[in-house]
Amino acid sequence: MIETAEEIIDATQLHYRELNNRLRSGIAAGASRIKVYGVQGQRYICCGFSSDHPVEIEIKGIPGNDLAAFMNAPITIRVRDNAQDGVANTMNDGRILVHGNAGDVLGYSMRGGRLFIHGSAGYRVGIHVKAYQDRAATVVVGNTAQDFFGEYMAGGVMAILGLDRKANEPIIGSFLATGMHGGRIFISEHIDPRIVGKEVSIFELDDADWSQLKALIDEFAAGFGEDPSSLAKNEFVKLEPVSSRP
Secondary structure, three states: OOOOEEEEEEEEOOHHHHHHHHHHHHHHOOOOOOEEEEEEEOOOOOOOOOOOEEEEEEEEEOOOOOOOOOOEEEEEEEEEEOOOOOOOOOOOEEEEEEOOOOHHHHOOOOOOOOOEOOOOOOOOOOOOOEEEEEEOOEEEEEEOOOEEEOOEEEEEEEOOOOOOOOOOOOOOOOOEOOOEEEEEEEOOOOOHHHOOOOOEEOOOOHHHHHHHHHHHHHHHHHHHOOOOHHHHHOOOOEEEEEHHHH
16 A cells, blocks of 8 residues: 555535545545545534544535544544534544534544544533543543533543633533543633532642643644643643542
C-alpha cells in the first residue's frame, strides 16, 4: 500500500453513502490526509469507519447528525465549522475537533476516543460516557453547555472551559451529572450544588487532577491554536460520584 499525501473530495450534492464510499476508498488506497469541502448537512459521515493507519480528515461545511458514530479507527476529523447532533455517538476510537459549536446528544455512550468542541454545546452532552478495558472516552467543551451534561456518566473524563462566555451567561445548565456513577467532570467555575445530581459531590482539585486537566488543556490548545496558559487560568472544580449506583 502506497500512502498518498492528500486527497480532495467535493461533497456538493453528494448523498452521504456516496461521500462515505469516496472516503473509504481513499483510506483503503492509503491516503493519510483527506479534505472534504461542500459538506451541507450530510448525516453519518465516517459512521462505523475503521482504518489500519492514521488518517486526518478535514471537513469544510456543516456535517449532519451522527458524525463518526461507531467509529473505531485512528482517524482525526477536523470540522472547520459547526456540527449538528449526535457527534461521536458510541465512538470507540479516534479524535474529533469541531472549530465552531455543536448540537445535542454529543458523545452518547462513547467508549473511547476524544471529542473537542471549541465553542458551545447543546443538551445532554456525554450521556453514559464510559471507559472500556484500556479505553476511556474524553469530551472537552471550550465554552458552555446546556442541561443534563454528563447524564449517567460511567467513566472517562469530561470538561467545560468557559472560554468565551457573555456577561452573566451560565457555564452549564441544570441537572448536571444526573445519575453519574463513574468518571470525573472538570468545570472552570465554582457551581451551585443545587444544579448537580444527588449522586455527585463537588471537590477541589488535587495534584493528580491538575496533571490530568493540564494534559487535556494542552491537547485542546494545540488542536485549536490557543495559548494553553490562558485556558488554565480559571479556578476549576471536579465532580465525582459518591455512589456507584446510577
